[in-house]
Amino acid sequence: MLKLVVLISGTGSNLRALLDAIEASRDSDQPIDAEVVAIGADTPKANLALTTERGIPTFLVQPSDFPDRAAWGDALLAEIQRWQPDATILSGFMRLVPPRVVEALSPHLLNTHPAYLPEFPGAHAVRDALAAGASETGATIMIVDNGVDTGPIIDQRRIPIHPDDNQDSLHERIKIVERELLTETVRNLALGTINLKEIAA
Template sequence: MRLVVLVSGAGTNLQALLDAATDPAYGATVVAVGADRDGIEALARAEQAGVPTFVLRVRDFPDRVAWDQALTKAVAEHQPDLVVSAGFMKLVGKDFLAEFGGRFVNTHPALSPSFPGVRGAADALDYGVKVTGCTLFFVDEGVDTGPIIAQRAVAVADGDTAETLHERIKVAERAMLVETIGAMARGGFTIEGRRVAVGG
């Protein structure tokens, strides 16, 4: 399975995928890494692994539609079977979803549909839940609303801050991402409505 990974920051999820892909039995390989800004650690990780990279900054385009069309074209050039958002901090538009809908996955630091948006861990802590976690899902037009592929639970400790909770969620998220992408690569997947099945 050919993966294009989209990044915006340190690239720890990207590194986990790159590491997993060194094993031929994993079933997937990262063929390109795209970013919405330059000079980030994730791009350095990709270059160190010998993976092609591209950068498309929103401010370099007349509007978001033009940026989205350019992103769609840049990703399509690498012929991915799956596009993975790994800490990519931009919402894609209609052109991208038209091309990659059902093949574009993202993670969220909460158990969807609870606590959507960028404050997933903090919102869960503020609400007082005892268990939160992470979700891998197919991206749709909403915010963290697409069909769910996998989830992992993370217990909330009494002394947690948003930062300590989020760090534990990220550890679970990396493991979930690597294991699930590998399972999707080796065994395939189906989407029927909101129900996703991975493997045979």
């Protein structure tokens, strides 16, 4: 079984969708052979309650508790490695992880992004797509590297931008596709039909 650690900073809506998909697949003819073994957060504002109600262990590693970013990263890495995951997923984790974390976990460190990379990288991808007057954007799942949304792409999909879209309406449609990409990537990792080392090579 594929063991996952997921890191969140906010409501955890993508995480909830992944947990629901894994659970719903149990009674299907194509079960997703994966388990989220722990959920981590960088802020107490993160919705860790959604995991405790499912009996999943959680951990909180706040940057403010450490003298610098590197020390925070080392503590975060120690918490992740304690669970010996096959992959770690940044799911709405709104902080760049330090290089030592990337080097220790890559290529088994994944992230979703609300744009069709390399278009519109960074924290404001949805706003930037609208500001640019683009007719389409997308969603991407990638391997994390030390750049800002520059890692090797695992999968991505285009999403049209409607004339009446605002940031909220567009982001909601993107999230639907992000969740589908994340679920399918987890399914394929569990099946062994994608090889992260080959993608990262």
